[in-house]
Amino acid sequence: MAAPVAPYPRPVTPTERPNIPSAAVRLPAVKTYEQIDDEIAGTLRPTLGWFALLAMAMLCMLAGAATWTYQIHEGLGAAGYQPPVMWGVYIITFVFWIGIGHAGTLISAILYLFRAGFRTSIYRCAEIMTVFAVMTAGLFPVLHLGRPWKFFYLIPYPNWRLIWPNPKSPLVWDVFAILTYLTISSTFLYIGLIPDIAVLRDREKNPLRKAIYSTLSLGWRNSDREWRHFARAYLFLAALSTPLVLSVHSVVSFDFAMALTPGWHTTIFPPYFVAGAIFSGLGMVFTIVIPIRKFFGLQHYVTLNDLDAAAKMCLFTSTVVGLAYLTEFQVAWMSGNQFEQEYFWNRVFGQWAWAAWIMLICNVVLPLSLWSQSLRRNPLWLWILSLFINLGMWFERFVIIVPSLSHEFEPWQWGTYRPTWVDFGILLGSFGWFFMWFLLLIKQLPVMAISEIKEVIPPRLKQPYDMEHDLAEGIPMPDETGAQH
Amino acid sequence: MQGVLGAFRELDSAVHAIEELRQQRFGDITVFTPTPRHEFDHVLAHPPSKVRIFTLIFGLAGVTFGFWIPVWISDYWPLVVGGKPIASWVPFTILGFEVMVLIGGLATVFAMFGLSRIPRLTTTVGYDARFSGGDFGIWVRTSPERAENVIKVLTKHGAAEVRREA
Numbered sequence: 001m002a003a004p005v006a007p008y009p010r011p012v013t014p015t016e017r018p019n020i021p022s023a024a025v026r027l028p029a030v031k032t033y034e035q036i037d038d039e040i041a042g043t044l045r046p047t048l049g050w051f052a053l054l055a056m057a058m059l060c061m062l063a064g065a066a067t068w069t070y071q072i073h074e075g076l077g078a079a080g081y082q083p084p085v086m087w088g089v090y091i092i093t094f095v096f097w098i099g100i101g102h103a104g105t106l107i108s109a110i111l112y113l114f115r116a117g118f119r120t121s122i123y124r125c126a127e128i129m130t131v132f133a134v135m136t137a138g139l140f141p142v143l144h145l146g147r148p149w150k151f152f153y154l155i156p157y158p159n160w161r162l163i164w165p166n167p168k169s170p171l172v173w174d175v176f177a178i179l180t181y182l183t184i185s186s187t188f189l190y191i192g193l194i195p196d197i198a199v200l201r202d203r204e205k206n207p208l209r210k211a212i213y214s215t216l217s218l219g220w221r222n223s224d225r226e227w228r229h230f231a232r233a234y235l236f237l238a239a240l241s242t243p244l245v246l247s248v249h250s251v252v253s254f255d256f257a258m259a260l261t262p263g264w265h266t267t268i269f270p271p272y273f274v275a276g277a278i279f280s281g282l283g284m285v286f287t288i289v290i291p292i293r294k295f296f297g298l299q300h301y302v303t304l305n306d307l308d309a310a311a312k313m314c315l316f317t318s319t320v321v322g323l324a325y326l327t328e329f330q331v332a333w334m335s336g337n338q339f340e341q342e343y344f345w346n347r348v349f350g351q352w353a354w355a356a357w358i359m360l361i362c363n364v365v366l367p368l369s370l371w372s373q374s375l376r377r378n379p380l381w382l383w384i385l386s387l388f389i390n391l392g393m394w395f396e397r398f399v400i401i402v403p404s405l406s407h408e409f410e411p412w413q414w415g416t417y418r419p420t421w422v423d424f425g426i427l428l429g430s431f432g433w434f435f436m437w438f439l440l441l442i443k444q445l446p447v448m449a450i451s452e453i454k455e456v457i458p459p460r461l462k463q464p465y466d467m468e469h470d471l472a473e474g475i476p477m478p479d480e481t482g483a484q485h
Numbered sequence: 486m487q488g489v490l491g492a493f494r495e496l497d498s499a500v501h502a503i504e505e506l507r508q509q510r511f512g513d514i515t516v517f518t519p520t521p522r523h524e525f526d527h528v529l530a531h532p533p534s535k536v537r538i539f540t541l542i543f544g545l546a547g548v549t550f551g552f553w554i555p556v557w558i559s560d561y562w563p564l565v566v567g568g569k570p571i572a573s574w575v576p577f578t579i580l581g582f583e584v585m586v587l588i589g590g591l592a593t594v595f596a597m598f599g600l601s602r603i604p605r606l607t608t609t610v611g612y613d614a615r616f617s618g619g620d621f622g623i624w625v626r627t628s629p630e631r632a633e634n635v636i637k638v639l640t641k642h643g644a645a646e647v648r649r650e651a
Contacts, residue, residue, distance in 0.1 A: 033519050033619035156554055164562050167555030168576045176583040184590045191594060195617070199519075202614035218598070219605025221612045224516040224525055226601040231521055232534035233597035240540075240590045247582060454520035459496040460619070462643060 026117055026456045029300035033454050037199055040446045040453075043296040044200075050443060057435035064429005068143060071422050076146050079426075080419040085405045087144075089423035092397040093430055094140035096280070097133045098178070098252055099273075099393060102245055103281020104130025105185050108192070109241035112234075118309035120456055121301045124449045125292060125442075126285050127189040132437045133284070134182045136430050141174070143426060170254040177251040184244055188237050194220050195230070195451040249277040256400065262343040263404040266331065272324035276396060279317035279363070282310060283389030288438070290383040292447055301448055304377045311376040314389075318367035321396075325364065339409055351416070352403040359399050362392020488513075488626040490611055491639035492646045496524060499621040502642035503528045506625060509634060515611060517622035536596045543592030544585050551584025552577055611650055620645070 030036060071078045080088055104126040111119040142151045154165050154175045165172045198220040201213035220226060250270035257269040286307075293302040329348075332340040348356050366388050369375045376382070402417050493499040499516070506514055507528070516525050555577040563571045598604065611624035623644075625635045632649055639647045 037618055156558060164558040166564060167558050167580060168564070168573065173576075173579045173583075176580050180583040180587040183587060187590060187594055191597075199617045202617045218603040219607065220603060221605070222517045222519060222616050223601075224518070224529055224531070226603065227518065227521040228526070228531055229534045229536055229597045229600045232536040233593050236537060236540045236593045237590055240544075240586050240593070243582070244586045247579070247586075251579060451520045455522075459522065460494055462495040462498045 026120070026305075027301060027303065027453065030453070030457050032460065033457075036450055036453050036457070037203065039298070039301075040448050040450050041200060041203060043298070043447060044443055044445075046443050047295075049295065050439065054436065054439045057432045057439055060428050060432025061436050062429075062432070064426050064432055067422055067425030067429060071143075071426070072148065076144075078420065078422045080417060080423050082415065082417065084408060084413050084415050085402055085417040087401050087405060088417060089419045089427055090140045090144040092394065092401055093427055094137050094144070095252060095273075095397045095400075096394050097137035097140070097430065097434070098249065099277035099280040099397075100284045101130045101133035101137060101181070101185070101281065102249060102274070102277035103285050104128070104133075105181075105188070105241050105245045106278050106281065107285070108188060109238040110245065112238045113242060116309070117456065118306040120452050121298075121303075121306055121448055122285060122289050122310065123452075124189075124192070125289050125447050126281075127185065127192065128438060128441055128447070129284060129288055130185050130281075131182070131189055132434050132441075133281075134178065134185060135437070136434045138178055138182065139430065139433070141171075170251065170258050173251045173254060177248045181244060181248045184237070184241055188241060191230070191234060191237065192449060192452075193445055194218060195222065196446045196449060198222065199450050200446070246274055249273045256404075261404050261408060262337075262339040263328075263347070263400065266328065268324060268327055268331070272321070272328075275317050275320040275324060276363075276393060279314065279321050280389065280393035282314045282317065283386045283393065285310065286314070286382050286386035287390060290379050290386070292442070293379070296447065298448065301453065304379075307379060307382060308373070308376045311370050311382060315367055315370035315376075318363060318370075318389075322364040325360065343404065343407055346407050347399060347403050351406070352399065355395050355402070356399050359392050359395040362388040363396060366392075487629060487632070487651045488611060488624055488649075489632050489635040489639065490613065490648055490650050491623045491625075491635075491644035492613060492615060493621045493623070493643065494619075494645050495643065496522060496621060498643040499623060500524045500528050502623055502639055502644065505638050505642070506623070506635065509638065511625050511627060511631070511635065513626040515624040515626075517612065517616035517624065519617055519619060519621075535600060536593055539596035540589050540593045544589030547588030547592075548581045548585035550588065551581035554584070555580050624650075 079090070104123075107119050107126040108123040108130075111123070142148045145151060154172060156164055156167075156172075165175075194217055197213050197217040201210060201217050204210040204213055250273065253269035253273035256264040257266060259265060289302060290307075293299055329344055332344040335341070346352065366385055369381070369385065406415050406417055408414070491499075491502065493502070503514060503516065503525070514529070516529065518525060552574070556572045559572045565571070611626075613620075613622060616622040623639065625639075627635055636647050636649075
């Protein structure tokens, strides 16, 4: 005979344990499965504000596309490249967007493996953000090419040229890492969406939309067979994605660390880049999730406890990034290498001091405010801080790339860098491109994982669980997995 | 496909109904639930999913292929640099790892599709739209002679609706 049913423990009110997220108090204002369906599916109705934002994003995207067309016509000289700085805004922005793309898989995969409950209500947004951020990042190496239509030369395939890319080059590693990351993160997003699309399919009245949802949901029926294989596949995808997240930004850091340039040739780069990527990704998660939470009326799904927990992660990664900055200085100081020392001095007190101090203030000083619990639980402050983090992390990549290239070994090589309107036009276009896709998707598919949110609220029971009675009778308590002890 | 479909509003009622159906040796039971519930896993006692076997096999195939690509390229188009090995395995680990994740991950998903028998063209028989909403469903595939027993069990345990399907 099968084991007896172990109902969930009696829900307690949030006031009993205000700052400790647990299964029992995770979403106290969410009572039934139907409420979840109604409220989350209700966010799919377009609003005037959404149309306005979409129009703005498309305008920015079109401005970027027009600028790129101009650059293709004029050549790469239209951007601000001048020897010795031949990597500029495009590569900075490439690393920036790749970094943004890290938080999604961190939140959906790594926190899933660690069973961190606060991920449940924010991971869908973070995954959508990841896919479009990596898609945006993937444009930049192409934008950076003099002949962008030859981008496929980096892909190893049998060809009439009888030439192959060099597999010892970090640029080829990048191609493999980013394409793998884009494929796996898109797959991860889609797999998680299948049960939710089935919910939309079953609620939809419009025949066209119903047909689209039916196709996308692949005929999902919520059967025990489907859930059993789904759960296992999701776990393995999470397990494969976890080292993938760490590898992708490590590979991006090799683009720099494999070179002999002062400031780049250092073994700290992979962990430093990964921590920075997660930090910047969390910043962008706040930038996106907090307005969604407010304007979609989902405050009772993304609770202050969830924001608090995410803010703690943000604080932690900020301190790791800060430690990495200090370690770089210490290594330069202790190395006895004059070129390294010169470079780092120049970074903070020389030509590029303004950029380095923007980076330090935004990424290390301002996030210290998150030691305060009241600020961690203040959505407005978190949103403002997230804008500073985005700015700071863009400048971090600026500080890594431009000062190193402009201040290499010999004084006669030293130079400067001035981005042109073309660089900024394409930077603006990348934000337009990213937000256009993001805004389009959030009105077609749920921004929160309906089936996972249902998993964390107590199910409807015929015989409500009487904890006091069971304790008096000596009946064992179920834990969060349902096992009785 | 003949059988009986029961819809339950409460989780514990559905679980108790399945327990009794299993006691009466009804083997072909499908449960529909809006979200995965461990209670159903316990009562149905299915073996673990075989998805992991596909992940392992295709992951190993992926890492082999991922190493083979750069080794073959290096051999075909050798870059001779200062006596260093033509096929140096250390940098090729990156490609090996990435291709392992790519092929292992995609194989996991396709294995999940195959084992779950999706994509499916129709959801009509033995399914009701409310099972993606808030209700739990039990579909018992059985002959018409035994269908009455199933209906009795489902009704006894408080099914909100019971219907025969063919």
